[in-house]
Amino acid sequence: MALERAISWIATVAAVYAILVATYGATCFAVARLNRQIAAAKIQARETPQHLIRRDQRQSLLSLFAIAAMFGTGHWLYAEFGWGLRPFGGVAGSILAFLGSLILFDTWFYWFHRLIHTPALYPWVHRWHHLTVTPVAWSNNSDRLVDNLFLQSYWLVAHFLIPAAPAVLLAHKLYDQVTGVIGHSGWEHGGSWCRPPSPLVSVTHHDQHHRYFRCNYATHFTLWDRLMGTLHPEHDAEARRNITATAAVRRTARAPAE
Numbered sequence: 360m361a362l363e364r365a366i367s368w369i370a371t372v373a374a375v376y377a378i379l380v381a382t383y384g385a386t387c388f389a390v391a392r393l394n395r396q397i398a399a400a401k402i403q404a405r406e407t408p409q410h411l412i413r414r415d416q417r418q419s420l421l422s423l424f425a426i427a428a429m430f431g432t433g434h435w436l437y438a439e440f441g442w443g444l445r446p447f448g449g450v451a452g453s454i455l456a457f458l459g460s461l462i463l464f465d466t467w468f469y470w471f472h473r474l475i476h477t478p479a480l481y482p483w484v485h486r487w488h489h490l491t492v493t494p495v496a497w498s499n500n501s502d503r504l505v506d507n508l509f510l511q512s513y514w515l516v517a518h519f520l521i522p523a524a525p526a527v528l529l530a531h532k533l534y535d536q537v538t539g540v541i542g543h544s545g546w547e548h549g550g551s552w553c554r555p556p557s558p559l560v561s562v563t564h565h566d567q568h569h570r571y572f573r574c575n576y577a578t579h580f581t582l583w584d585r586l587m588g589t590l591h592p593e594h595d596a597e598a599r600r601n602i603t604a605t606a607a608v609r610r611t612a613r614a615p616a617e
């Protein structure tokens with residue numbers, strides 16, 4: 360029995376790791392393709408040093424394993440022992456749980472992210488991620504293990520916090536993985552969905568976090584940053600400008616064919 364349980368834990372963590380690495384890689388390659396189509400609309404003029412890109416690629420594979428271990432363990436405890444809240448039923452219940460999980464994780468991320476920016480924690484917890492000032496898609500998961508314990512341990516305990524079915528939590532994690540990679544891409548892909556005052560974060564939001572450091576701490580929505588006064592004063596203006604610039608480059612690129 361113990362051996363069967365150990366095998367099911369290993370299989371769960373391995374499956375989650377495979378899904379996360381595949382999603383990370385596929386999104387990075389897809390974003391690189393999209394970036395080339397709108398090359399002129401790059402947010403920062405600065406180029407990212409090649410050695411930092413390779414560092415971020417290597418570290419992301421390790422970090423994704425740590426996230427898979429936490430997500431997989433949370434799922435395994437729920438599936439094997441029934442540890443956690445019973446999920447809402449039906450389609451409406453799943454949508455409600457998905458939205459609830461987005462808001463809850465965004466709150467978790469915002470406050471722990473602010474905590475690891477304090478002088479006592481920053482040097483040994485979060486500095487690694489910020490060494491890349493001009494992020495690329497591959498930078499998304501480049502964090503120290505201890506950084507993951509702060510920001511990503513949500514996935515270990517999520518079943519205790521929100522009555523969401525395992526598929527709903529996985530859908531949320533994949534949303535987080537894809538939008539996180541896009542958010543580090545260096546080009547504004549947000550479009551009208553993210554144009555302020557939309558509460559959805561744009562690429563500009565996290566790009567400013569890497570540039571200016573003490574602002575824009577949230578991950579899904581701009582709500583906490585607005586509420587707590589941590590949104591960069593130029594955020595809305597720059598996000599609108601970058602969204603408009605991307606749209607203009609797309610129009611120009613399409614023009615000869617029309």
Ligand SMILES: [Zn+2]
Pocket residue numbers: 472476485489568
């Ligand atoms: Zn940070």
Ligand SMILES: [Zn+2]
Pocket residue numbers: 488494499543565569
């Ligand atoms: Zn980042």
